[in-house]
Amino acid sequence: MSVSPRRLRAGAIALATLAVISTTACTAGGSGGNANDGEVKTLTVNTSFVLKTLDPGRVYEATGLTAVHALYDTLLTFEGSDVGTPVPALAESYEASPDAKTFTFTLRSGVTFSDGSPLTADDVVFSLNRLKNIKGSPAVTVSELTFSKTDDSTVVVTSATPNPNVPVVLAMPSTGVLNAEVAQDNGAKDGEDAAQGDTAQQYLDTNSIGSGPYVLSSYEPESQVVLEANPDYWGEKPQFERVVLRNMDVQTQKLTMQRAESAEISLDISGKLLDGLPDSLQTSGVQDTVYFLFLNADPAVSAVTANPKFNQALRAAIDYQGIAALYGEGAAPGAGLVAPAFPGTLPASEASTRDVTKAKALLAEADLTDPTVKFNYPAITYKGVDLGTVATKVQGDAAEAGITLELNPQPLTTFLDEMRSGKSPLGFTPQSLNYPVADSLINNMAPGQATALRSGWTVERADPAIVAAGEKVTETLDLAARATAMQQWQRLMNQSSPYIVLASNSSTVVATADLTGADYSAAGWQVDVAAVGRK
């Protein structure tokens, strides 16, 4: 043997190390191009790509939402980090009927698409109908809505059931308005059979036909997406002429940001990863993710987890403060299912607290000695946090109260399959909202609803007060009163639902010091690149 396997292995390791070093060197130097220009014209956004399409009717993934929000205007939008009050965008004003079923939008005049043609109510209705009828992932938000125009500058949106959150829905990137004529020329359909007939995705992945502050310059879903400023933008022109969204894993993002000097943003550095970043960088974070346990309420799956006393005992056994500390800066002990970023969240003062003595007493009351439960969780790192570490902490906390949890880390798909099958006795999962309205939690997690049934939580097994509190939320049309009702629902949920909220955690935008407006938004697009400027 001229080359021993060991020498080969050493060589391979050396090569791999070199490769890693050279990659980081390249990417770290990536922003260097700016420095030579005197004035910085390019904004670089580093993110670990979750990108399938830039077609507004189909976009559902984080990176796609960031880009689509910059390429297409919506009727309404949100400014900065706020997700409570939609502000005018394509619509200069709107009116809602008292029954929250009819919403009338008055379009701004003089808006043109990036090709110069005027934007009319027809384009709006076409785009929204297309979104609804091609039945892509984001269509669920508009499935109950119908769209029509009364004249060229008035669009009427009607909801089948009272829904005060229609304005929020119409701020989502997926409701972006396309140039209907160009879209139709390239295979877009808006009819009820559009799910089969629409063939525009390929075109829309590589061309933007919106009226937004940017136009698409290049689309390489594996590496980068480049946006150029729209020279004819109707609104305030963005400060950066180019925006480059760069695909980069989170560790490299951290290295890059440690060296970045100007006009650079990272979207995925959060939790413990924020430790050790230079103070010169600015961060903007919002707690928009909650992490919770779900216990199966079906005695056939687990007689232990279905026991209400066990449910109470586990709630009391958990060290919520300690768990929040595991997530690092920007996390908080669990209060309710609605994350602090959204209307209807419970105040931090109502965070759950630990009481091991109570937990033990409850177990004794229920005659449960050494209850043992299999504890499923996905073996992933989510937003900078290893879920296994949190699960191990929960296990340790439970052990102190005399509860044995058998940790069962699973690949994500296995975990989801088992959760959907309703066979998980006890599981742990993060949850983020797809759009900033917490009502979807009631639609999914109230007794008898789809997600609740996966934990065996039928209406019969639930406290009637919880069912009533959930109905109260959907019946309340005033948004402020609705938020209050939502809080009440969560308080009841915290007493006897299958869900134990452990903590809430932030998503964070990290930006170089020279930037302004690099605010994290929980509205889906993470950061409004058009609003980012220089000091």
Next chain:
Amino acid sequence: MTMTAPDPVAPDPKVDRALTRRRWLGRLRGGSTGRPVWRQPIAVVALAILGGWLLAAILAPIVAPYDPLAQSADTYAPPSATHWFGTDSLGRDIFSRVVHGARLSIPLALAIVSLALLVGGLLGLVAGYLGRFADEALMRLTDLVFAFPQIILAMAVTAAFGPNTRNAVLALVIVSWPVYARVIRSAVLSMRGDDYLNAARLLGVGPVRALRRDVLPNSIGPAIVLATLELGNAVLLLAALSFLGLGPRPPAAEWGSMVALGSQDLSMWWVSVFPGLAILTVVMAFNVLGDALRDRLDPRYAKGR
């Protein structure tokens, strides 16, 4: 050791076997060419390190000051007099976890290598002795396994069977038996035409008996050396699997998963450095020992020493 009476006319297998054993045991002791393994300073160090780890593994409950699974509020404490190796993100004492980790890594590595040696050895013996179709089939099978990088194949196998200790061991046996099969097969091939085997066959010694009494003792030496070298590799692969979350389930104190935990935040260096050092010392010690054994047992390496 033996129960069969020697064949009156055949060369006495007892003598033959004794000769064989003496041949490689003799080399182990230094033979005529050099110092025995336990006179080489570096091998002695390696033996001492391994001895230390074995003791640690056996006496773990006494040596470790804390319960390796006990969490505390004292998270990320740097190394100090109370926590020699510091604590991790859950406030667990890393020294105790490293010591208890030896109870997993070393026995599991031994299990992996012995099973692989058993499976690979048997198949290699059969293939080498029978030749022809059996040999072809077996060699193509080993080619198949060799075609994949070990760790990738092991990952695929564990991922398919579900990540836990048993499946990790199984996966590593599956990826590591072919080396033994090849080594034993070639040793068998090299002695196939030997006079004493022919003589035995002429005298009516069946294949099973020939394999057991003549072929195996003469071919096992190199495989044993290889096994010692591979022990380090097994520790490393096992740690790699559990680093990736495919090994023993948490919260087990396993070195690889401890390194993984620490790698989430390298500013708390002690979380991954100490289990990393444990892996390093054990792997190095096995390798040095294996090298020393090979120098003694393999004539190709014995020259010039």
